[in-house]
Amino acid sequence: MSFTFSAEVADRDVVAAFEIAPGETVALLGPNGAGKSTVLAVAAGLLAPETGRVVLDGRDLLDTARGIDVRPHRREVALLAQDPLLFPHLSVRENVAFGPRSRGQGRRPARARATDWLEQVGLADLGERSPAQLSGGQAQRAAVARALAAEPRLLLLDEPMAALDVAVAPALRQTLRRVLAERTTLLVTHDVLDALLLADRVIVMEGGRIVEDGPTRDVLARPRSSFAAQLAGLNLAAGTWTGTHVQLADGTALHGIVAGPQPAAGEQVVASFRPRSVAVHLDDAAGSPRNSFPVVVTDLEPLGDLIRVRSEHLSADITAPAVADLDLVPGTPAHFVVKATEIAVYRLT
């Protein structure tokens, strides 16, 4: 195992233990206050737990039983937070060169490394700018480059997309997808898309405890914790991009809006849409901008003011009167109808 973590933080009521394989990206999901950030802080050495043991690549970073507690700057663990926190008095390139410089590299090789990393995150031309002159998305890219330029053995990401515009998040997600491949990473997020697109495995925390731990698709397909179930409420459909629409495995054509980089024809994509965007009809009433899926209702579940209507793979949230009008019961054949503009299509590869 590349990274082994176990810790107990009594005053925050967090008890967690897990492992990350070399090169694996693990998404840590959970509601606010579940203890995700506490886990990150312990891993980075910014919080000392009452008891715990943290091992990275065979080296003890923390072992309360033996009194070992390696200082943050000697852990080779980089932390990237919601807020990029670029040093305001340094240029973007000097920010990225900060890690290599701190590890004793000379000015010239450190700058060369920084230039390299800026190129990798698509900021090759902005190295001489000051952080204040970057947009939110650019600043977070620069922060990614800065974290990776420090050559950490473990990268910790604390909701890196949370503070970003929905318009720029997909592009950063794509960048992360590229740079995180083969890199041991722990990613805290509450966005199921982050988990789906970036992580090999998902750990779900609730109330300071780990409640689920498994391959991303398994956890999202068969959620056992309520948080994962909520997340999994988002409708997801994987398929192939034809150039104009998504071809699902069963041959259904699905029209949506591409979010992030344009996929090439034949590439694997995933389409996502909210249950609230789904209308339920008894007959096939699809117009041209709409997608219609023939389904059989399997389950009805109250969800606040709405009723969640489930079929085998998809769910729709509609009002109780609508359910009554349609006379929906488990077993009713129906059509789930979604506007193309409500469907976001993401490149998977």
Added chain:
Amino acid sequence: MSRPRSTGLPRWVYVPAGLGAAFVLLPLVAIVLKVDWANFGSLITSESSRDALSLSLRTSTASTVLCVLIGVPMATVLARTTFPGQAVARSLVLLPLVLPPVVGGLALLYTFGRRGLLGHTLEVLDLQIAFSTIAVVLAQTFVALPFLVVSLEGSLRTAGDQYERVAATLGAGPTTVFRRVTLPLVLPGLLAGAVLSFARAMGEFGATITFAGSLQGVTRTLPLEIYLQRESDPDAAVALALVLVVFAVVVITIARPDRTTR
């Protein structure tokens, strides 16, 4: 042009406010009116004046450097750590600010003087501090230090430690973090504190005359020279006083509070 309107002040407030402003400004006007402009140049360039001015500039520079060297670590420890008795320590650092300077001078004399607390030690080391230029620097540092510590500690707290945490996870050791992140981030506060300390050192009188005496060219700084000339040569005293007033105005302009608190 439109501008926001306040909800309005009671009219009578302007009367004491105006009187207060006059109270501060009138004495300055009075000094300017008193200056013997015809001989101004020769008055401030007489031998004793030049000695005093040069001594003041040299000792104030030295004490500002000393303030930075010990004040920066003090402010950092106060702002970035917690230790038992920290609140008391913070108050004690401010003590020279409220202590009458002449009392500070006495205290220094009983510390570094020949018969003082460290007197014997200093004698063994063959160091004679009291009534020397070093004593002037010590007296000025004693009264000026709080200005730097208070100003810098405020800047450090405002800046917060989040950048320092990021720097540490990027592999930077404490010294690198301090040098490349902490200090650059609070540089404006440090400069403002240093300028204020320098100004306080230039104006220091009570502690200096008590601890260092008044020997021309050795311990007689500008304020001491002004005080002594006041009787023998009032015109020279006024001319030198104007030099200090101009200097103070320049300092206030550089270290304006609204420019230093970002």
